[in-house]
Amino acid sequence: MNSAIKETNFQFPNQQGFYKGKVRDVYIFDKTIAVVATDRISAFDVVLPKPIPYKGQVLNQIAAKFLKATSDIVPNWVTSTPDPNVTIGKRCExxxxxxxxxxxxxxxxxxxxxxxxxxxxxxxxxxxxxxxxxxxxxxxxxxxxxxxxxxxxxxxxxxxxxxxxxxxxxxxxxxxxxxxxxxxxxxxxxxxxxxxxxxxxxxxxxxxxxxxxxxxxxxxxxxxxxxxxxxxxxxxxxxxxxSKEFVRQWLISQGFQGKDGQQVPDMPNSFVEEISDRYIELFEKITGEKFIKADTANLEKRIEEAVLGRMKEEGFKN
CATH class of the missing domain: 3.30.470.20 (ATP-grasp fold, B domain)
Structure with a gap:
Protein backbone atom coordinates (compact mmCIF):
# COMPACT_ATOMS: atom_id res chain seq x y z
CA MET A 1 0.00 0.00 0.00
CA ASN A 2 1.23 3.47 -0.79
CA SER A 3 2.39 5.83 1.94
CA ALA A 4 -0.35 7.92 3.52
CA ILE A 5 -0.17 10.73 6.04
CA LYS A 6 -2.42 10.51 9.07
CA GLU A 7 -1.12 13.53 10.97
CA THR A 8 1.65 16.11 11.04
CA ASN A 9 3.47 17.65 13.98
CA PHE A 10 5.70 20.35 12.53
CA GLN A 11 7.18 23.24 14.49
CA PHE A 12 7.68 26.14 12.12
CA PRO A 13 9.59 29.35 12.94
CA ASN A 14 7.28 31.98 14.49
CA GLN A 15 4.35 29.58 14.52
CA GLN A 16 1.66 30.92 16.86
CA GLY A 17 -0.68 27.97 17.08
CA PHE A 18 -1.89 24.65 15.69
CA TYR A 19 -5.36 23.28 15.06
CA LYS A 20 -6.18 19.70 14.14
CA GLY A 21 -9.43 19.33 12.25
CA LYS A 22 -11.11 16.15 11.11
CA VAL A 23 -8.97 16.08 7.97
CA ARG A 24 -6.72 19.14 7.99
CA ASP A 25 -3.79 20.19 10.15
CA VAL A 26 -3.68 23.98 10.41
CA TYR A 27 -0.50 25.87 11.27
CA ILE A 28 -1.26 29.36 12.50
CA PHE A 29 0.85 32.48 12.08
CA ASP A 30 -0.01 36.14 12.68
CA LYS A 31 -2.00 36.87 9.51
CA THR A 32 -1.42 33.60 7.66
CA ILE A 33 -2.28 29.93 7.97
CA ALA A 34 -0.67 26.90 6.33
CA VAL A 35 -3.17 24.08 5.90
CA VAL A 36 -2.04 20.50 5.35
CA ALA A 37 -4.65 18.21 3.82
CA THR A 38 -3.88 14.88 5.46
CA ASP A 39 -5.16 11.50 4.31
CA ARG A 40 -7.50 11.17 7.27
CA ILE A 41 -11.09 10.32 6.48
CA SER A 42 -14.13 11.07 8.60
CA ALA A 43 -17.71 9.89 8.49
CA PHE A 44 -20.59 10.69 10.85
CA ASP A 45 -18.21 13.31 12.34
CA VAL A 46 -15.80 10.57 13.45
CA VAL A 47 -12.25 10.24 12.15
CA LEU A 48 -11.72 6.66 10.99
CA PRO A 49 -8.60 4.78 12.12
CA LYS A 50 -6.81 4.31 8.79
CA PRO A 51 -5.66 7.07 6.40
CA ILE A 52 -6.49 6.84 2.69
CA PRO A 53 -3.54 7.15 0.27
CA TYR A 54 -3.74 10.27 -1.97
CA LYS A 55 -7.00 11.45 -0.40
CA GLY A 56 -5.42 14.67 0.90
CA GLN A 57 -3.92 15.44 -2.49
CA VAL A 58 -7.27 14.83 -4.18
CA LEU A 59 -9.12 17.17 -1.81
CA ASN A 60 -6.47 19.89 -1.87
CA GLN A 61 -6.24 20.00 -5.65
CA ILE A 62 -10.00 19.87 -6.28
CA ALA A 63 -10.51 22.69 -3.76
CA ALA A 64 -7.75 24.77 -5.36
CA LYS A 65 -9.38 24.42 -8.78
CA PHE A 66 -12.85 25.45 -7.59
CA LEU A 67 -11.65 28.24 -5.33
CA LYS A 68 -9.83 29.74 -8.30
CA ALA A 69 -12.88 29.28 -10.54
CA THR A 70 -15.19 31.08 -8.08
CA SER A 71 -12.87 33.92 -7.02
CA ASP A 72 -14.86 36.35 -9.15
CA ILE A 73 -18.01 35.50 -7.12
CA VAL A 74 -16.55 35.76 -3.64
CA PRO A 75 -13.02 36.50 -2.42
CA ASN A 76 -11.35 33.48 -0.83
CA TRP A 77 -8.60 32.87 1.66
CA VAL A 78 -6.01 31.22 -0.64
CA THR A 79 -2.70 32.89 -1.53
CA SER A 80 -0.77 29.82 -2.79
CA THR A 81 -0.71 26.03 -3.06
CA PRO A 82 3.01 25.18 -2.80
CA ASP A 83 2.50 21.41 -2.51
CA PRO A 84 -0.16 18.90 -3.62
CA ASN A 85 -1.22 18.59 0.05
CA VAL A 86 -0.71 22.19 1.19
CA THR A 87 -2.64 25.44 0.85
CA ILE A 88 -1.48 28.73 2.34
CA GLY A 89 -3.71 31.72 2.84
CA LYS A 90 -5.22 34.45 4.98
CA ARG A 91 -5.93 33.79 8.64
CA CYS A 92 -9.65 34.51 8.74
CA GLU A 93 -11.89 34.47 11.80
CA SER A 243 -19.20 11.27 -2.90
CA LYS A 244 -17.97 9.45 0.17
CA GLU A 245 -21.52 8.19 0.77
CA PHE A 246 -20.28 4.68 -0.13
CA VAL A 247 -18.00 4.86 2.94
CA ARG A 248 -20.96 5.86 5.13
CA GLN A 249 -23.03 3.01 3.69
CA TRP A 250 -20.24 0.50 4.41
CA LEU A 251 -20.05 1.75 7.99
CA ILE A 252 -23.85 1.49 8.35
CA SER A 253 -23.65 -2.10 7.07
CA GLN A 254 -21.11 -2.74 9.84
CA GLY A 255 -23.50 -1.31 12.46
CA PHE A 256 -21.82 2.08 12.86
CA GLN A 257 -23.42 5.52 12.51
CA GLY A 258 -21.30 7.51 14.96
CA LYS A 259 -23.77 7.09 17.80
CA ASP A 260 -22.75 6.88 21.43
CA GLY A 261 -21.50 3.44 22.40
CA GLN A 262 -20.87 2.27 18.82
CA GLN A 263 -17.43 0.93 17.97
CA VAL A 264 -15.72 2.09 14.78
CA PRO A 265 -15.26 -1.03 12.62
CA ASP A 266 -11.80 -1.92 11.35
CA MET A 267 -11.45 -1.20 7.64
CA PRO A 268 -9.63 -4.00 5.80
CA ASN A 269 -6.69 -2.88 3.64
CA SER A 270 -8.59 -3.92 0.52
CA PHE A 271 -11.36 -1.46 1.39
CA VAL A 272 -8.82 1.29 2.14
CA GLU A 273 -7.35 0.76 -1.34
CA GLU A 274 -10.85 0.82 -2.84
CA ILE A 275 -11.56 4.16 -1.14
CA SER A 276 -8.27 5.54 -2.50
CA ASP A 277 -9.16 4.42 -6.02
CA ARG A 278 -12.63 5.96 -5.70
CA TYR A 279 -11.20 9.31 -4.58
CA ILE A 280 -8.89 9.35 -7.61
CA GLU A 281 -11.89 8.52 -9.83
CA LEU A 282 -13.76 11.38 -8.17
CA PHE A 283 -10.91 13.78 -8.92
CA GLU A 284 -10.78 12.86 -12.60
CA LYS A 285 -14.54 12.92 -13.09
CA ILE A 286 -15.10 16.19 -11.23
CA THR A 287 -12.16 18.12 -12.72
CA GLY A 288 -11.87 16.47 -16.15
CA GLU A 289 -8.13 16.20 -15.53
CA LYS A 290 -5.81 13.22 -15.16
CA PHE A 291 -4.73 12.65 -11.56
CA ILE A 292 -0.96 12.67 -11.17
CA LYS A 293 0.12 10.85 -8.02
CA ALA A 294 2.65 12.89 -6.08
CA ASP A 295 5.77 11.21 -4.76
CA THR A 296 4.95 9.85 -1.30
CA ALA A 297 8.37 8.38 -0.46
CA ASN A 298 9.18 11.21 1.98
CA LEU A 299 5.74 12.72 2.35
CA GLU A 300 6.22 14.59 5.62
CA LYS A 301 9.60 16.00 4.57
CA ARG A 302 8.17 17.11 1.21
CA ILE A 303 5.30 18.93 2.92
CA GLU A 304 7.51 20.58 5.54
CA GLU A 305 9.97 21.84 2.93
CA ALA A 306 7.13 23.22 0.80
CA VAL A 307 5.77 25.27 3.72
CA LEU A 308 9.22 26.50 4.76
CA GLY A 309 9.99 27.50 1.17
CA ARG A 310 6.76 29.46 0.84
CA MET A 311 7.33 31.12 4.21
CA LYS A 312 10.63 32.43 2.90
CA GLU A 313 9.08 33.63 -0.39
CA GLU A 314 5.95 35.21 1.10
CA GLY A 315 7.70 36.48 4.22
CA PHE A 316 5.04 35.48 6.74
CA LYS A 317 7.40 35.60 9.66
CA ASN A 318 4.80 36.36 12.29
Missing part, protein backbone atom coordinates in the same frame (compact mmCIF):
# COMPACT_ATOMS: atom_id res chain seq x y z
CA UNK A 94 -14.45 31.77 10.94
CA UNK A 95 -18.18 32.16 11.35
CA UNK A 96 -19.50 29.47 13.71
CA UNK A 97 -21.88 28.06 11.13
CA UNK A 98 -21.54 25.95 8.00
CA UNK A 99 -23.77 26.97 5.11
CA UNK A 100 -25.18 23.71 3.78
CA UNK A 101 -27.16 24.04 0.55
CA UNK A 102 -29.26 21.29 -0.99
CA UNK A 103 -30.72 20.99 -4.47
CA UNK A 104 -32.00 17.45 -3.97
CA UNK A 105 -33.46 15.35 -1.16
CA UNK A 106 -30.46 13.17 -0.36
CA UNK A 107 -28.27 12.02 2.50
CA UNK A 108 -29.07 13.49 5.92
CA UNK A 109 -32.05 15.42 4.57
CA UNK A 110 -33.53 12.27 3.03
CA UNK A 111 -33.08 10.36 6.29
CA UNK A 112 -34.81 13.15 8.22
CA UNK A 113 -37.63 13.28 5.66
CA UNK A 114 -38.08 9.49 5.78
CA UNK A 115 -38.41 9.79 9.57
CA UNK A 116 -41.43 12.04 9.02
CA UNK A 117 -39.90 15.50 9.31
CA UNK A 118 -41.27 18.08 6.90
CA UNK A 119 -39.11 20.92 8.10
CA UNK A 120 -35.31 20.92 8.14
CA UNK A 121 -33.48 23.82 9.78
CA UNK A 122 -36.71 25.79 9.68
CA UNK A 123 -37.19 25.22 5.93
CA UNK A 124 -40.52 23.60 5.00
CA UNK A 125 -40.51 20.67 2.59
CA UNK A 126 -43.53 19.50 0.58
CA UNK A 127 -45.14 16.10 1.03
CA UNK A 128 -44.73 13.42 -1.63
CA UNK A 129 -40.98 13.63 -2.23
CA UNK A 130 -38.90 10.52 -2.84
CA UNK A 131 -35.26 10.13 -1.90
CA UNK A 132 -33.02 11.92 -4.43
CA UNK A 133 -35.87 13.96 -5.92
CA UNK A 134 -34.97 17.45 -7.06
CA UNK A 135 -36.27 20.05 -4.63
CA UNK A 136 -38.53 22.86 -5.91
CA UNK A 137 -35.55 25.19 -5.37
CA UNK A 138 -32.20 24.95 -3.55
CA UNK A 139 -32.54 25.32 0.23
CA UNK A 140 -30.00 26.38 2.84
CA UNK A 141 -29.92 24.11 5.90
CA UNK A 142 -27.14 25.46 8.15
CA UNK A 143 -25.31 23.53 10.82
CA UNK A 144 -23.38 24.67 13.84
CA UNK A 145 -19.61 24.49 13.45
CA UNK A 146 -18.54 22.26 16.32
CA UNK A 147 -14.94 22.39 17.53
CA UNK A 148 -15.37 18.78 18.64
CA UNK A 149 -18.05 16.15 18.08
CA UNK A 150 -21.14 16.51 15.95
CA UNK A 151 -22.29 19.53 13.98
CA UNK A 152 -25.97 20.18 14.67
CA UNK A 153 -28.77 21.42 12.42
CA UNK A 154 -29.76 24.99 13.17
CA UNK A 155 -32.24 27.40 11.60
CA UNK A 156 -31.58 30.88 10.29
CA UNK A 157 -33.85 32.24 13.00
CA UNK A 158 -31.86 30.51 15.75
CA UNK A 159 -28.57 31.76 14.28
CA UNK A 160 -29.85 35.34 14.34
CA UNK A 161 -31.61 35.10 17.71
CA UNK A 162 -28.49 33.67 19.37
CA UNK A 163 -26.30 36.32 17.77
CA UNK A 164 -24.05 33.73 16.14
CA UNK A 165 -24.07 35.80 12.94
CA UNK A 166 -25.49 39.29 12.44
CA UNK A 167 -28.40 39.79 10.03
CA UNK A 168 -26.22 41.93 7.76
CA UNK A 169 -23.50 39.29 7.54
CA UNK A 170 -25.96 36.39 7.24
CA UNK A 171 -27.63 37.95 4.23
CA UNK A 172 -24.21 38.15 2.56
CA UNK A 173 -23.50 34.50 3.44
CA UNK A 174 -26.87 33.48 1.96
CA UNK A 175 -26.21 35.31 -1.30
CA UNK A 176 -22.67 33.92 -1.61
CA UNK A 177 -23.97 30.41 -0.87
CA UNK A 178 -26.62 30.53 -3.60
CA UNK A 179 -24.21 32.09 -6.12
CA UNK A 180 -21.48 29.53 -5.40
CA UNK A 181 -23.96 26.66 -5.66
CA UNK A 182 -25.17 27.97 -9.01
CA UNK A 183 -21.58 28.13 -10.30
CA UNK A 184 -20.82 24.68 -8.92
CA UNK A 185 -23.98 23.32 -10.55
CA UNK A 186 -22.94 24.74 -13.93
CA UNK A 187 -19.39 23.35 -13.67
CA UNK A 188 -20.73 19.94 -12.62
CA UNK A 189 -23.14 19.86 -15.56
CA UNK A 190 -20.23 20.41 -17.94
CA UNK A 191 -18.75 17.17 -16.59
CA UNK A 192 -22.02 15.22 -16.85
CA UNK A 193 -22.66 15.53 -13.12
CA UNK A 194 -25.34 16.91 -10.83
CA UNK A 195 -24.22 18.87 -7.76
CA UNK A 196 -26.70 17.50 -5.23
CA UNK A 197 -25.67 19.28 -2.05
CA UNK A 198 -22.60 20.91 -0.58
CA UNK A 199 -21.39 23.14 2.23
CA UNK A 200 -19.49 26.40 2.38
CA UNK A 201 -17.61 28.00 5.24
CA UNK A 202 -16.87 31.69 5.57
CA UNK A 203 -14.75 33.93 7.74
CA UNK A 204 -13.65 37.53 8.14
CA UNK A 205 -10.28 39.09 7.41
CA UNK A 206 -9.80 42.79 8.12
CA UNK A 207 -13.59 43.15 8.30
CA UNK A 208 -14.25 41.56 4.89
CA UNK A 209 -16.07 38.26 4.36
CA UNK A 210 -14.01 35.54 2.66
CA UNK A 211 -14.79 32.01 1.52
CA UNK A 212 -12.60 29.64 3.54
CA UNK A 213 -11.79 25.92 3.76
CA UNK A 214 -12.48 23.68 0.74
CA UNK A 215 -15.33 23.73 -1.77
CA UNK A 216 -16.97 21.26 -4.13
CA UNK A 217 -14.82 18.30 -3.03
CA UNK A 218 -16.25 14.80 -2.45
CA UNK A 219 -15.81 15.37 1.30
CA UNK A 220 -17.95 18.51 1.30
CA UNK A 221 -20.29 17.74 -1.61
CA UNK A 222 -22.44 15.05 -3.15
CA UNK A 223 -22.61 14.50 -6.90
CA UNK A 224 -24.89 12.30 -9.01
CA UNK A 225 -24.16 11.19 -12.57
CA UNK A 226 -26.59 13.07 -14.79
CA UNK A 227 -26.88 10.16 -17.22
CA UNK A 228 -29.51 7.78 -15.90
CA UNK A 229 -30.75 10.11 -13.16
CA UNK A 230 -34.31 10.46 -14.47
CA UNK A 231 -34.63 6.75 -15.29
CA UNK A 232 -33.38 5.74 -11.84
CA UNK A 233 -35.85 8.08 -10.15
CA UNK A 234 -38.76 6.74 -12.17
CA UNK A 235 -38.21 3.14 -11.05
CA UNK A 236 -36.83 3.90 -7.59
CA UNK A 237 -33.26 2.73 -8.18
CA UNK A 238 -30.36 4.19 -6.19
CA UNK A 239 -28.50 6.98 -7.95
CA UNK A 240 -24.93 6.46 -9.08
CA UNK A 241 -23.06 9.08 -7.13
CA UNK A 242 -19.67 10.62 -6.61
Missing amino acids: PFKVEMVIRGYLAGHAAREYAAGKRSICGVALPDGLKENDKLPHPIITPTTKADEGHDEDISKEEILNKGIVSLKDYEVLEKYTHDLFQKGTEMAAEMGLILVDTKYEFGKYDGEIFLIDEIHTPDSSRYFYAEGYEANQRVGNPQKQL
